Amino acid sequence: MAAVKDSGFEALEKLKSTEPPVFLAPSSISEVARAASQYLFTKLKPHNPKSPFDELLVDGFDAEQIWQQIDMQSQPLLSSLRHEVKRFAKSPKEIRKIGDLAVEASHEGDVDEMDMDDDNDVEDDDDELEADESEGEEEEEDGEEEEEDEEEEEEEEENEGIEDKFFKIKDLEDFLEEGEAQEYGTDYKNKKGLSKGKNQNLSDDDDDYDEEDEEDEDEDEDEEDEEFGAFAGDDNEDADNLGKARYEDFFGGKKKETKRTMKDAIEDEEAGDGNQGTEKLSTHEKELLKLQSKIEQMEKANLDPKHWTMQGEVSATKRPKNSALEVDLDFEHNARPPPVITEEVTASLEDMIKSRIIEARFDDVQRAPSLPTKSKRQAKELDDSKSKKGLAEVYEEEYVQKSNPAFAPATFSDELKKEASMLFKKLCLKLDALSHFHFTPKPVIEEMSIQTNVPAIAMEEVAPVAVSDAAMLAPEEIFAGTGKIKDESELTQEERKRRRAKKKRKFKAESANHPVKKARDTNTEIHNTGNE
Amino acid sequence: MLRRNVRLRKEYLYRKNLEGDERQLYEKKRKIREALQEGKPIPTELRNEEAKLRQEIDLEDQNTAVPRSHIDDEYANATQKEPKILLTTSRDPSAPLTRFVKELNIVFPNAVKLNRGGQVISEIIETARSHDFTDVIFVSENRGKPDGLIISHLPFGPTAYFQLLNVVTRHEIQTKKEMGKMSEQYPHLIFERFTTQMGKRVMNILKHIFPVPKLDAKRIVTFSNESDYISFRNHMYDKGEGGPKSIELKEVGPRFELRLYQVKLGTLEQDEAEVEWVLRPYMNTAKKRQFLGE
Numbered sequence: 064m065a066a067v068k069d070s071g072f073e074a075l076e077k078l079k080s081t082e083p084p085v086f087l088a089p090s091s092i093s094e095v096a097r098a099a100s101q102y103l104f105t106k107l108k109p110h111n112p113k114s115p116f117d118e119l120l121v122d123g124f125d126a127e128q129i130w131q132q133i134d135m136q137s138q139p140l141l142s143s144l145r146h147e148v149k150r151f152a153k154s155p156k157e158i159r160k161i162g163d164l165a166v167e168a169s170h171e172g173d174v175d176e177m178d179m180d181d182d183n184d185v186e187d188d189d190d191e192l193e194a195d196e197s198e199g200e201e202e203e204e205d206g207e208e209e210e211e212d213e214e215e216e217e218e219e220e221e222n223e224g225i226e227d228k229f230f231k232i233k234d235l236e237d238f239l240e241e242g243e244a245q246e247y248g249t250d251y252k253n254k255k256g257l258s259k260g261k262n263q264n265l266s267d268d269d270d271d272y273d274e275e276d277e278e279d280e281d282e283d284e285d286e287e288d289e290e291f292g293a294f295a296g297d298d299n300e301d302a303d304n305l306g307k308a309r310y311e312d313f314f315g316g317k318k319k320e321t322k323r324t325m326k327d328a329i330e331d332e333e334a335g336d337g338n339q340g341t342e343k344l345s346t347h348e349k350e351l352l353k354l355q356s357k358i359e360q361m362e363k364a365n366l367d368p369k370h371w372t373m374q375g376e377v378s379a380t381k382r383p384k385n386s387a388l389e390v391d392l393d394f395e396h397n398a399r400p401p402p403v404i405t406e407e408v409t410a411s412l413e414d415m416i417k418s419r420i421i422e423a424r425f426d427d428v429q430r431a432p433s434l435p436t437k438s439k440r441q442a443k444e445l446d447d448s449k450s451k452k453g454l455a456e457v458y459e460e461e462y463v464q465k466s467n468p469a470f471a472p473a474t475f476s477d478e479l480k481k482e483a484s485m486l487f488k489k490l491c492l493k494l495d496a497l498s499h500f501h502f503t504p505k506p507v508i509e510e511m512s513i514q515t516n517v518p519a520i521a522m523e524e525v526a527p528v529a530v531s532d533a534a535m536l537a538p539e540e541i542f543a544g545t546g547k548i549k550d551e552s553e554l555t556q557e558e559r560k561r562r563r564a565k566k567k568r569k570f571k572a573e574s575a576n577h578p579v580k581k582a583r584d585t586n587t588e589i590h591n592t593g594n595e
Numbered sequence: 596m597l598r599r600n601v602r603l604r605k606e607y608l609y610r611k612n613l614e615g616d617e618r619q620l621y622e623k624k625r626k627i628r629e630a631l632q633e634g635k636p637i638p639t640e641l642r643n644e645e646a647k648l649r650q651e652i653d654l655e656d657q658n659t660a661v662p663r664s665h666i667d668d669e670y671a672n673a674t675q676k677e678p679k680i681l682l683t684t685s686r687d688p689s690a691p692l693t694r695f696v697k698e699l700n701i702v703f704p705n706a707v708k709l710n711r712g713g714q715v716i717s718e719i720i721e722t723a724r725s726h727d728f729t730d731v732i733f734v735s736e737n738r739g740k741p742d743g744l745i746i747s748h749l750p751f752g753p754t755a756y757f758q759l760l761n762v763v764t765r766h767e768i769q770t771k772k773e774m775g776k777m778s779e780q781y782p783h784l785i786f787e788r789f790t791t792q793m794g795k796r797v798m799n800i801l802k803h804i805f806p807v808p809k810l811d812a813k814r815i816v817t818f819s820n821e822s823d824y825i826s827f828r829n830h831m832y833d834k835g836e837g838g839p840k841s842i843e844l845k846e847v848g849p850r851f852e853l854r855l856y857q858v859k860l861g862t863l864e865q866d867e868a869e870v871e872w873v874l875r876p877y878m879n880t881a882k883k884r885q886f887l888g889e
Contacts, residue, residue, distance in 0.1 A: 398876040401760045417842045425783040431674045
């Protein structure tokens with residue numbers, strides 16, 4: 064162990080003595096650096112009971128892994144050191160008690176801290192620089208450790224009464240402070256750090272703050288920043304602690320935020336967030352911030368009046384001038400657009416026309432076949448056979464026709480023709496009736512026909528028929544006589560006789576015109592034949 | 596004259612009323628004819644009337660066999676008379692419109708151009724009727740471009756309203772010297788893709804503006820229907836040198852697209868006339884439907 068220690072010590076010395084540029088170039092200095100790191104590690108091991116490593120494993124490990132090991136050892140150390148520092152800040156007299164050595168050591172540590180801080184802020188890539196950093200940290204830790212040791216001894220002396228193997232008040236305090244620090248963020252720690260009264264640090268802290276402003280966030284640097292980042296950090300802390308704001312933050316606190324309102328605090332937070340906040344927050348907190356900003360944006364959009372395209376029916380007065388031109392209005396057209404006449408269209412049309420011409424297939428107007436107005440001339444068929452009628456009979460028929468048309472027998476040979484002519488006459492009558500006042504009445508065939516008293520029809524019919532008066536009965540025909548009408552029961556005997564005589568005379572006159580056909584007297588005939 | 600018109604209108608309405616009965620009768624006769632042809636038994640509902648109907652079937656001839664509808668009745672006698680057309684414009688026509696109407700004057704044979712002046716439409720139609728015109732054609736415009744054409748068949752005939760699109764007049768194409776004279780022969784007609792009922796009706800309306808041509812006429816007027824847009828073209832043809840199959844076409848006369856949007860069963864001045872067909876482009880299926888053909 065001693066040999067190792069010595070070699071380690073030597074390695075340290077050697078590192079200290081080498082020129083800075085040597086670190087930048089790859090050389091055998093890395094072996095020396097590793098040895099030095101191992102030495103320091105073993106030195107610190109006793110002060111850190113929680114560390115899983117007994118010694119720093121260097122062979123075959125690369126810089127990252129070595130650094131991780133150192134980190135695992137140093138993290139808890141750092142926190143405990145901080146507690147010690149705060150404790151000293153509360154009671155500065157203790158520092159003086161400890162003695163010059165401790166002060167010197169702490170000063171050295173401070174100086175180193177400052178230097179190392181600057182180095183730490185720059186991003187490291189090389190093994191040597193990393194080793195340097197670890198070295199620097201460890202030196203700083205060394206200084207503080209020594210301080211802490213002496214404090215620890217003192218404390219232990221004080222608290223012997225309560226403490227035993229399991230319970231140590233110091234540990235309890237540490238634990239409590241850690242818990243508080245987590246809950247309230249780094250607010251607590253920083254305040255404690257500052258009030259330690261290290262005036263030198265303040266100016267340096269400002270420098271550091273400026274530097275940190277310019278650089279990229281690096282989580283490895285977070286802890287350093289937390290320690291030394293000064294005033295602006297408070298804004299960030301307020302953002303985190305808004306929900307858990309304490310009285311001291313607003314009234315009578317050690318800070319200047321006493322007179323700020325909530326709103327201002329929020330604004331500052333936001334400003335602060337922009338600058339520094341993300342560097343101090345965890346991912347969860349960052350996401351929360353993003354969400355909050357989104358929410359605020361959306362709330363703002365909801366409160367503002369909507370864009371005119373979202374307002375439903377908008378007339379021209381309600382939207383800005385010419386704004387409809389900028390919007391891409393899209394709606395379905397239901398009608399097919401008119402055809403664009405291109406060359407191809409005309410060419411196809413002309414082809415179709417040409418083919419039609421060649422086929423001579425046109426859609427011209429056809430002259431309809433007109434109905435025959437004149438019937439065909441019927442060739443009269445001359446009968447060759449001898450006529451059955453004698454010449455005398457022919458003459459007789461002609462004479463009868465001339466004199467008395469009513470008695471003339473039917474001259475038509477065919478019955479069908481007769482029927483046809485009857486139909487035609489009826490038709491002609493109807494057609495003539497339609498042509499209003501050029502109506503020729505039916506020829507009166509002297510038969511017993513009932514004439515009804517037909518009134519004139521109104522003119523609003525579809526086929527207005529004007530019936531000539533010839534068909535109507537005259538009033539005298541309806542009733543002939545004077546107004547004095549006597550019922551049969553009122554008549555005297557003479558009047559009755561007179562009526563009967565009149566009737567008889569009338570009947571006789573009529574019967575003279577139309578000789579009534581006597582029914583054949585079959586009896587006489589039979590009688591005749593019977594006699595002879 | 597007035598009473599005559601009233602009577603004619605009433606006859607028309609009466610005949611339209613009878614149409615339903617006539618159609619039924621026609622259907623029955625058709626069924627009987629089919630049954631007789633195929634040798635099947637006559638359907639039972641017609642047994643009572645069978646004898647009478649059979650008699651009527653025997654007496655039928657070409658004209659009576661087809662059921663007449665009131666719709667094309669207007670053109671029943673149109674072929675017996677040559678059409679006489681009156682061309683007018685809307686009020687205060689612009690110069691391009693008057694030029695277009697002058698061209699149409701030449702395109703339609705037997706056409707007469709009338710200056711509109713301040714006449715009312717009913718007056719114009721009355722005078723046309725009394726002078727035995729068969730058709731009146733109105734042309735309207737929008738800012739110099741002719742955009743409307745109304746063809747009104749005269750006795751009481753249908754009125755077809757068209758929209759004019761893509762009008763190219765002869766004046767636009769060439770100067771007066773180059774235009775030359777257009778032949779005024781009675782043209783042959785070509786109608787393409789007028790397949791539906793409505794299409795055939797429109798074909799009828801457009802056909803009867805033109806008279807019966809001679810067989811060897813060299814002028815061709817084409818109405819080609821493409822998704823309800825009718826293209827009008829006017830050509831002269833010549834038999835080419837390459838034999839009987841080659842033909843040279845020369846385009847002559849104005850060219851435009853017609854789009855039918857209404858057909859009314861009355862003349863132009865009868866506002867209350869029944870609308871036979873009207874275009875409805877706002878319906879959801881309007882894009883898919885084609886009314887004139889295909």
